[in-house]
Amino acid sequence: MGLTIKQVSEKYNIPANTLRYYEKAGVIPPVTRTASGIRDYSEEDIAWVENAKCMRAAGLSIESLIEYLRLYKEGDSTIRERKELLSQQRDLLIAQKKQLEETINKLDYKISRYENALKTGKLTWE
């Protein structure tokens, strides 16, 4: 009915071993299994994978994802804590974004100097 680990692996370009690792480590909840114990990813399972991929791509730690899932499993009593956790992570990403913009500007400046050097045949200053 759902997707095999291989299909999920290909769809999201995440190695099957990494998907198993995420499950075992508690980054995503236990995946639905067939009668014979084979992983059979439901839409919900897939949504967790997609979320993990997105968060990891932005640099959130495995640890914070594990902590989030732990709180999630505990139910409604952890809503405030979960919100706090996400806010903290959001703040980290905002800071990262600022750093990134700063560095991109520096690179742009250096690149334009090199472009100028290539046109005129020499660096304008060092």
Add this chain to the structure above:
Amino acid sequence: MGLTIKQVSEKYNIPANTLRYYEKAGVIPPVTRTASGIRDYSEEDIAWVENAKCMRAAGLSIESLIEYLRLYKEGDSTIRERKELLSQQRDLLIAQKKQLEETINKLDYKISRYENALKTGKLTWE
């Protein structure tokens, strides 16, 4: 005349060991030394440290910084290559920034859902 390793370490909040590591690995050029061989960071040395810190904070690999310095040392004949290297790194950062923005949006959405849940006492949907 210049700064000691400790002063640079404190000014940029980089452990002294890491400064030595950067120098040894070729992330920054060999630092000016006193007659007795002690590091005595000149303004130029410090500019390299500052640059390394900025690039690393944005996520550039040590390897790419080493490669850049290698080209830099070779002189003007590598200007095109250096420009290419910086452009590639810039493109990586642009992509990272996009990913970051996407993830921040997702987090903002989730956070607003939790805030709503905290006000109304329950999650509006799952």
Add this chain to the structure above:
DNA sequence: CGTTGACTTTGAGTTAACTCTAAGTTGTAT
């Protein structure tokens, strides 16, 4: 002149996040 504290080097150890191996089981195609 001795000791203190910052410096030096080489090289081993740590951490996060995978990534792979080995050994074994199962579903499917001939």
Add this chain to the structure above:
DNA sequence: ATACAACTTAGAGTTAACTCAAAGTCAACG
């Protein structure tokens, strides 16, 4: 039925980037 690929697990190995330890040198202060 039999072979073969894809699955399973536990656990060891890898990589990047530090991070620390050990052993030794050196300038300056009391």
